[in-house]
Amino acid sequence: MTGLRVLVVDDEPQILRFLRPALEASGYEVLHAAAGREALRLIANSAPDIIVLDLGLPDMDGKEVLVEARKFTAAPILVLSARDREAEKIAALDLGADDYVEKPFAIGELLARLRSALRHRGGGEAQPMHVEVDGLAIDMDKRRVTKSGAAVKLTPKEYDLLCILARHAGRVVTHGQILTSVWGPAHKDDTQYLRVFIGQLRAKIESDPAAPTIIRTEAGIGYRFSEE
Known part of the structure; x- marks a missing residue:
């Protein structure tokens, strides 16, 4: 209850x-x-x-x-x-x-x-400093990302993108919210630019980038980081 x-x-x-x-x-x-x-x-x-x-x-x-x-x-x-x-x-x-x-x-x-x-x-709303899902581990304190124990090399923007999604795991983060947080207000409508970065990020962290389980697309809205 x-x-x-x-x-x-x-x-x-x-x-x-x-x-x-x-x-x-x-x-x-x-x-x-x-x-x-x-x-x-x-x-x-x-x-x-x-x-x-x-x-x-x-x-x-x-x-x-x-x-x-x-x-x-x-x-x-x-x-x-x-x-x-x-x-x-x-x-x-x-x-x-x-x-x-x-x-x-x-x-x-x-x-x-x-x-x-x-x-x-x-x-x-405490911010998580360590997130693990589907073999992916994000240590935000040390700025370290691993997949199945192996280090994942991310660009600074890829890392920032991953962190904003991971901090809101289980919730939808809109295109505008992501773009504003990572690239600034001038880029809040650059959704195609964001899709390119999401594709690059999935290629590095997903077991099958064509069928992603960590970063899920909410069509027309944004993305949702898995809690499982």
Whole structure:
């Protein structure tokens, strides 16, 4: 039992009927808001531990709710988004959402995303200094990367790119976030440039660069570093 409070912000009754039993079975106390202003009142008054936010709300845009909520809560916010609204998903992530799940979605994936978001928010967003996944080891303190025990030679930019993804393992990092962090704001739209660097990086760290398991592509959005 988690003992945590989750706020589901969605105006579709069937979504709540689908989510509530699974969330309660996982130990969450479930709060519900069918509109944006109601959601903001509940966030302010009930202090949920995590928020599941649909972007399509009847009274205000879900991104507006996200912006307002971020003024007074640090709780993880997981966005629900329709498949054909990539631009809105990118905007939501850039505005402070922790992750997103596409509609329609599997309940198992949603629960896993909630657990991941809560882990990352816990402990005040401490930055990992050592990451290991699929034979790859990153020692950020010593700036050393190995694959199956052998040293991996990376350029400074490749290393910075790897680290920003690894520090956000399990979460989507958008193209704009990566480009701004590694190359600066002037390059925030150079997605083709980023794809070239991702290809070079995968060639050095993936067991099969054609079928990557460490750095996964989120089509049209960005990349997600594996937690497994």
